[in-house]
Amino acid sequence: MVKKWKSLLVLMCLIWTIFGMFTFWQVGYQYIGKSYFDSENFQHEIDNFTAELGPLVINVPNAEDLKDKIEVTQSEIEEHRNYYGTLGQQIDNIKAQYEQRIQEAVDANATELKAKLEAERDNKIKDITTNFEDDEHVRKKILAGEEALIDQYIKAAQGEAKNFKKAYDYWSYELTNSETGKTYRAGNISESSAYKIKYTERNPLYVGNISENLRDTFYRTENYVNVDNLYETAEYTGVLTISKKAVQSLGVMQDYSRFHRNQYTFFFVWLTSIVTAIFAWRGRKDLLQTVKGMKEQEILNKARFDFQVILVLITGLMYLIASQVVFESIEYTYDYNYQHNYVRYILDVAFKIAVLVIIGSAFFVQLIWLYTRVDTLKKLEENVKSSYLWSLGDSITDLFINRSIALHSIVMLAAAFFGGGSLVATMIGAGVGGFAVLVLGICMFIGFPAMIVFLSRMGYLNRIMKDTKDMAEGRLNRDVKVKGKSPLAGHAENLNHLREGVRTSMHEQAKSERLKTELITNVSHDLRTPLTSIITYTDLLKKPNITEEERQQYIHILDKKSERLKVLIEDLFEVSKMASGNIELHRSRVDLTQLIQQAVGEHKEDLTQSQLDLRMTMPHDPIFAYVDGQKWWRLIDNLIVNVLKYALEGTRVYVTLKRTADGDAEFTVKNVAKYEISEDAEELFERFKRADASRHTEGSGLGLAIAQSIVDLHGARMSIDVDGDLFKVIVRISAI
Structure with missing residues (x-):
């Protein structure tokens, strides 16, 4: 009995030793040979204090000084000017914003409101x-916005300074500006200090004039202030201190007392763990002998080996969690839960340590049992081979035996009939003739037909496997034969579906690779063409003997080609953003009839010059839909531009809008194609795809791709029909 108690004490010492090692690994570097003022928490506090002391107390910037440093560059003017798009786009956007509101005022006979809205729109x-x-108009607007942000910062800094002084009132300092000689004081630096920092001319304190915590004040509107232009640092010499009196004050530096309390506690844990380690090492043999002699080990040894391993792993995880819980109770819990009840804190930690000892005891006892079970290589091999996982591995391996299914089936049936024949022979020898005849009859009239059916099914399975192998090798031109309604027939039907899916996938993959190749080729061609012209005419401009007229001509061509290159790149970026869904829609209630009439009307002159006869069919009543008016305008514009490029001269162009029986708005554009469309019509939605394969027309080849992306973003539908040279685009969207 005494030996068991001694072994239990050794086990508890082992658990405490492991816990001491665990805590030393966690926080040993924080407490060994360090004071609170060397800790990471205090160093972080110093950094925060010195970083905010300057801009909030001793180096507070003046609003007028900051405003004088503002510089509005030409690039800022251009960015502000084009923030919402080009001049035309912004004007169109303003008109679109007020169009519906003005129309509602007209419908309601609100003359004053209509006039007010029109005046407001015109002013914008x-x-x-x-x-x-x-430029000066824009400069003043930017300057006013940035000055307002500076005023906001100064106001926020004044409020933050009050909180800063209250939060750090235990700091004392006497700091002198090296440039101005002005001295700033707080507290009494002559008091006995617990911590002191001296700043000299060789090692001054550098403080800024902009608070890091308030930097976001300069980025709150579309205008922003370049903080780097405003930021200045100043050098200060002097002293920063924390007095012992402030340290001892209740609630001023809780981290200080917590650090020392934890330091003493962990020192105690580590010293006692060294003592318990010595005791555990000396009593290890008694512990092993006692644990090996426990009767419970025999019960656990009857279980499979992997079950015992899993049990040890679970217990070990629980032991690790319990160690973490006890560690956190010592490190953190007291400050938050037991500030005025130290006895309760001790009892709580003691209870958790007791739980740790119980779980740890279960873990180490099971670990010793597991080691005893496999302490030799032979025992390990035997236990592994008798485990559940090994048996499961054997079963899975059987699935991959390289034998003919037919051979296995015949052997299995032969064994079954051999067993039945042996049973019959035994019964006949025992004189049970009537029952033997019955068994023989069952074998004759049930067994043999079942065997024939079974062998037939196995033959069918072999055929399915042969066809599957052919499919795996790429021969997809023949269906797997479906016979009857058995599970094998269902499997054969599924294989046929799979074959069709593979063929479709291969076709789509080939199509995708072809389109990818064409995309790269077309992008290269369309970008290289203007780029080549730019390079050529740039070289021509370098020649000294060209005339001024030639120079102006070359510059005009360069400008045209550069604009062409810019349009290509902008269209490519736009369609990429739309395709990725990385664009925001501003939906509103839009009259599609009016929008289409206005969008198409802008191209009437172009259609006339292209010798195209426009025929529009619009409903008498407006058709409304919730769309982004600007994006939908772009959609209509792209479709009409597509007509201008690819419609045959002297033919009619039909533009139709109607409400379908399903309640959708259907917009249709029809024309006769100038070029033969021999490709898949759906491929025209691809990027850089054109109807003219020779690519002689102007354009980026992205018109229909952008249109399709706009339709997809709105959850609408767009399709292309090609009947000979008749080209028709149909767009459908839910109407209100």
Whole structure:
């Protein structure tokens, strides 16, 4: 009995030793040979204090000084000017914003409201137009916005300074500006200090004039202030201290007392764990002998080996969690839960340590039992081979035996009939003739037909496997034969579906590779063409003997080609953004009838010059839909531009809008193609795809791709029909 108690004590010492090692690994570097003022928490506090002391207390910037440093560059003017798009786009956007509201005012006979809205709209348009005409106008707007942000910062800094002084009132300092000689004081630096930092001319304190915590104040509107232009640092010499009196004050530096309390506690844990390690090492043999002699080990040894391994792993995980819980109770819990009840804190930690000892005891006892079970290589091999996982591995391996299914089936049936024949022979020898005849009859009239059916099914299975192998090797031109309604027939039907899926996938993959190759080729061609012209005419401009007229001509061509290159790149970026869904829609209630009439009307002159006869069919009543008016305008514009490029001269172009029986709005554009469309019509939605394979027409080849992306973003539908040279695009969207 005494030996068992001694072994239990050794086990508890082992658990405490492991816990001491665990805590030393966790926080030993924080407490060994260090004071609170060397800790990471205090160093972080110093960094925060010195970083905010300057901009909030001793180096507070003046609003007028900051405003004088503002510089509005030409690039900022251009960015502000084009923030919402080009002049035309911004004006169109303003008109679209007010169009519906003005129409509602007209419908309600609200004359004053209509006049007010029109005046408001015109003033905004006038302001936008002035933005594009007068740099100084824009400069003043930017300057006013940035000055307002500076005022916001100064106001926020004043409020933050009050909180800063209250939060760090235990710091004392006397700091002198090296440049101005002005001295700033707080507290009494002559008091006995617990911590002191001296700053000299060789090692001064550098403080800024902009608070890091308030930097976001400069980025709260579309205008922003470049903080780097405002940021200045100043050098200070002097002293920063924390007095012992402040340290001892209740609630001023809780981290200080917590650090020392934890330091003493962990020192105690580590010293006692060294003592318990010595005791555990000396009593290890008694512990092993006692644990090996426990009767419970025999019960656990009857279980499979992998079950015992899993049990040890689970217990070990619980032991690790319990160690973490006890560690956190010592490190953190007291401050938050037991500040005025130290006895309760001790009892709580003691209870958790007791749980740790119980779980740890279960873990180490099971670990010793597991070691005893496999302490030799032979025992390990025997236990592994008798485990559940090994048996499961054997079963899975059987699935991959390289034998003919027919051979296995015949052997299995032969064994079954041999066993039945032996049973019959035994019964006949025992004189049970009537029952033997019955068994023989069952074998004759049931067994043999079942064997024939079974062998037939196995033959069918072999055929399915042969066809499957052919499919795996790429021969997809023949269906797997479906016989009857058995599970094998269902499997054969599924294989046929799979074959069709593979063929379709291969076709789509080949199509995808072809389109990818064409995309790269077309992008290269369309980008290289203007780039080549730019390079050529740039070289020509370098020649000194060209005339001024030739120079102007070359510059005109360069400008045209550069604009062409810019359009290509912008269209490519736009269609990429739309395809990825990385674009925001601003939906509103839009009259599609009016929108289409206006969008198409802008191209009437172009259609006439292209010798195209426009025929529009619009409903008498408006058809409304929730769409992004600007994006939908782009969709209609792209479709009409597509007509201008590829419609045959002297033919009619039909533009139709109607409400379908399903309640959708259907927009249709029909024309006769100038070029033969011999490809899959759906491929025209691909990027850089054109109807003219020779690519002689202007354009990026992205018109229909952008249109399709706009349709997809709205959850609408777009399709292309080609009947000979008749080209028709149909767009459908849910109407209100």
